[in-house]
Amino acid sequence: MNITEFAKAAGVSVSAVSRYFNDGYLSEDKRLKIEAALESTGYMPSYSARTVRSKVTKLVGVILPKLSSESISRVTEGISEVLGAEGFELLLVNTANDYNREISSLELFRQNRVDGVILLASVFTDLHRSLLSKMRVPAIIVGQKLMGFNCVCHNDLGAAYSMTKLMLDKGAKVPAFIGANPEDNAAGRDRRLGFEKALAEAGIELDKSLCEIAKFSMESGYEKAGRIFTQKKKPDCIFCATDNIAAGVMLYCRENNIRIPDDVMIGAVGDSRMGRLLYVPLSSVHLHYKTAGIEGAKMLLNEMKGSSSVHRIMQLEYDIIERESTARL
Amino acid sequence: MNITEFAKAAGVSVSAVSRYFNDGYLSEDKRLKIEAALESTGYMPSYSARTVRSKVTKLVGVILPKLSSESISRVTEGISEVLGAEGFELLLVNTANDYNREISSLELFRQNRVDGVILLASVFTDLHRSLLSKMRVPAIIVGQKLMGFNCVCHNDLGAAYSMTKLMLDKGAKVPAFIGANPEDNAAGRDRRLGFEKALAEAGIELDKSLCEIAKFSMESGYEKAGRIFTQKKKPDCIFCATDNIAAGVMLYCRENNIRIPDDVMIGAVGDSRMGRLLYVPLSSVHLHYKTAGIEGAKMLLNEMKGSSSVHRIMQLEYDIIERESTARL
DNA sequence: ATAATATGTGATAACGGTTTCATATCGTAT
């Protein structure tokens, strides 16, 4: 059933029906007729036909590197909450960390498929930048700072600095580092810089043999812990870029009878739910992921209403969560 | 730029352009012209205009109760993998466990917004059934058995039975149960039935004071553990419907100096990543969530090709993962 | 009293594609 048939059934004009769904001028009389016919026929207008003419899709594209990650799903939850309330649906693209899929979904959204885009990528190339600036709909980047674009991000440097400082203040002298891909400016580069800043302040020289780059997984953390603990120099604290990495490190410690925090303190960033439940509760830095999603979505809504043309970068702060893994007396 | 302008720029007819994108008869000569023009103009056809005429959206609606759950995001990952490869995009609706949003998104998809629907709901009412049967596009239910519909589900009863039996075989005499909402036929009812079946087989009578219904969260598991351990009768094993619940129980045990598995064994269903990392590694039942997503998506693809009209229920089996929490000698 | 504005109305063009149709050419089997 289309709008013409429905209008006939309701005894009103096609224009009246369209106005009913679009808040135009409409008499109470017609409004009632339409509502009655709606009840009996179950008619609903076609989104695509509406889009062809009005260019409005009521769809927001969300590009993310994976789904099964606590931080990402928290961000998405925030996004979904805000946009859902405004009647937007989410077109979700899981790129599975595949560069090509990331690019091709940006291509996809360059057309009139969505009204706006939220991008959660970890590594940005020139091609990303170029596609983003060619984008004809507003785009928001969550979790990274990218000059010239609208971003909501975390204070990754500060988070890493504070956690490292916490461990050094507790008396650690030989810090180790297990970080993430430095091409990821947030979780990789900035957390590294924060770690280094704390060391510099404490006048401790960084030992390269105690630095590793891991993937975002427990397994990878486990493996890198193995490398570090087989060095001549033994660390008395380890800063991990993510909770998952820290969990892997802990697993290694348990299996090798390395006591936490007595032999080695462990601190991380991310504050996942799991952290509290580990065999030694993990000290971590809470980042406001859901808030990032909420703020990103709000920013996008603003952009979609009237393009402000001024690009903003919003940085969210953090909370230190101190637990037993850094509880040395 | 629309198809008419583009056709002019490429020096071919509008029909030729349409055929290029839809695999119709087209000479090599025209194909090359179009590809060249595509390169220089960056033209892309509008999805919505295509949909108006052809009714094909290349969109699949996915309705889920929440995003930040490991099991759900694994299912979604499977779905996204299969459908992405076939050129489908996912229209994700997070209902936040809100009955009304669940219903309204089914309403939404009843129109020509998507080519198919995958539903991950936990509780089914008559209204769900009625909306699902009125649905004009194929729908698949993942995680639940619903007669008369296409489903991919887990053997929840068997999983709970096997885990409970494992603990009874190890010598447990006083089993306790922390389950989920019984209106959830899979995680609630079936896991309860599996637990009861194992007890019946072992000739053990169920003590109602040692049975609790928790929410799907660690906090809720913690609270219910408190209730159970303050009963006169002390359990020597606890079956938990989910890993999250079990994690809460463990937290309670640690804080109250209840030894696992010496004082009480703990077994659960779900096999989340966290289980391995708990202070006592958790025995759990592995359910093939990602496979469920993959199979559900494949089933949907089949339905979308040619509607088979026969409804299938596919049940996936499980693996017992035995760890220290049930390691009594 | 009149102008200006807000409200209400239906016919029809427009949106940007695909599908249908009528027609033409080619290679190959009869």
Added chain:
DNA sequence: ATACGATATGAAACCGTTATCACATATTAT
């Protein structure tokens, strides 16, 4: 030589909406 199917083509109808337009009436301001 003829018939047939596969390939190729462009014009025009069509999909289901919204936007525009021209026009009518009610309400308020001058």
